[in-house]
Amino acid sequence: MPLKQSEHGHDPVLIATVEKYSKLKKGDTVVDCTLGLGGHSEMFLKKIGPKGTLIAFEQDEDNYKYAINRLKGNKNKHIILKNFVHLHSEIEKRGINGVRLVFFDLGLASTQVDDSKRGFSFLQDGPLDMRFDKRSPVTAEMVLDRLSERNLTKIFRDYGEERYSKKYARIIKRNLPIKTTRQLAKLIEHYAPRDNKKKKKRIHPATKVFQALRIEVNQELEVLKDALEQAISILESGGRLIVISYHSLEDRIVKNIIRNATKDCICPPEILVCSCNHKAEMKIITKKPIVPTDEEIEENPRSRSAKMRVAEKL
Ligand SMILES: C[S@@+](CC[C@H](N)C(=O)[O-])C[C@H]1O[C@@H](n2cnc3c(N)ncnc32)[C@H](O)[C@@H]1O
Structure with a gap:
């Protein structure tokens, strides 16, 4: 049992x-x-x-x-x-x-997911942090700021298997600074292609970008x-x-x-x-x-x- x-x-x-x-x-x-x-x-x-x-x-x-x-x-x-x-x-x-x-x-x-201050969840608003170890120097917000559009595309593709990685990297770079989880989630929701919005059993359009950022932040x-x-x-x-x-x-x-x-x-x-x-x-x-x-x-x-x-x- x-x-x-x-x-x-x-x-x-x-x-x-x-x-x-x-x-x-x-x-x-x-x-x-x-x-x-x-x-x-x-x-x-x-x-x-x-x-x-x-x-x-x-x-x-x-x-x-x-x-x-x-x-x-x-x-x-x-x-x-x-x-x-x-x-x-x-x-x-x-x-x-x-x-x-x-x-x-x-x-x-x-x-960790339930604590909005940790920035792991797009369902609640918190700082874009995502570090498992708060002593480590790089947060998700820094990743979005510092990486080029090309490298962000690569991360969303390789670590999120995100179909629209290029598009999301471009709109993110154009809308910086992005400081909170809801800011990022809403931006992606807004630009998510219609087919993704229509899918019956759809996952939230920001799911894969969040997964990719977390993997990158914590290597x-x-x-x-x-x-x-x-x-x-x-x-x-x-x-x-x-x-x-x-x-x-x-x-x-x-x-x-x-x-x-x-x-x-x-x-x-x-x-x-x-x-x-x-x-x-x-x-x-x-x-x-x-x-x-x-x-x-x-x-x-x-x-x-x-x-x-x-x-x-x-
Ligand atoms: C799914 S939870 C483990 C839950 C645990 N088995 C229990 O029964 O409570 C994963 C944990 O691993 C930690 N973790 C993830 N990657 C780690 C790493 N590279 N080194 C050490 N801890 C890590 C996370 O901080 C988290 O607390």
Whole structure:
């Protein structure tokens, strides 16, 4: 039975499935790369007991403080206020080895989406910020100001898969300064082509631009690729990698990195004699991604786009 935890402002997605596939035992070592409000970590701590070790990363100071308080009864944990791109060095620094599980639950916690001051949502007005880590120097407003029309087009296309990326980049550059989420959303609503407005099951026309800006501000895709490679390197034999992603760009990266890690050769197909010396390190546990049931989506609508992949170290 999934734990109902909305009293913490964020229901952990696919928690019963994560528990099943993690195969954790008492005394195990787990790394939660996206602590959030600590829902999945709370379950991991129960599974590994007082002799186990939890290492958790969170780059948002508000969530970090919340989770520390939530998990304060447990001494066997290291909670690190850092980007998970520092995974390998932080594990090494602490002399930790024998990791049985590395877990990623990507994206935003509900509390971040719901806080208008963070600037993640176009449904409420707030500053165009979008930083997970408030210490980092670049906000979404700065991205719109500083990037050329051409580079903005590229970001909307590559990180948002936005069909009208060129058009939106042009109107944004002509209407600067844009300082708030509603200002940006209304501008796009105004210029969105009619076909987009007419679509039956249409998404808000600013959805993809907001996704692209968030990915750019937090460099999410580069960081994810790097961290997944590190995750594979720190697992012990039989240890598992579990990743929950929420959009196709993330899921593609997870799928490709896991797939490459299962191959003995990753040379391009035109190379006839292998020169990469790559060796398979992982096996795939879930051939197709696991998605939430209709019941879970009804209870926790934010889980609707979740896809979970699992692989095991050889
Ligand atoms: C979907 S939430 C995780 C929710 C969590 N599993 C729970 O049960 O409460 C994702 C969290 O990961 C954090 N996050 C996203 N990217 C990160 C990164 N590169 N490094 C560290 N934390 C990150 C976000 O700030 C957010 O709090």
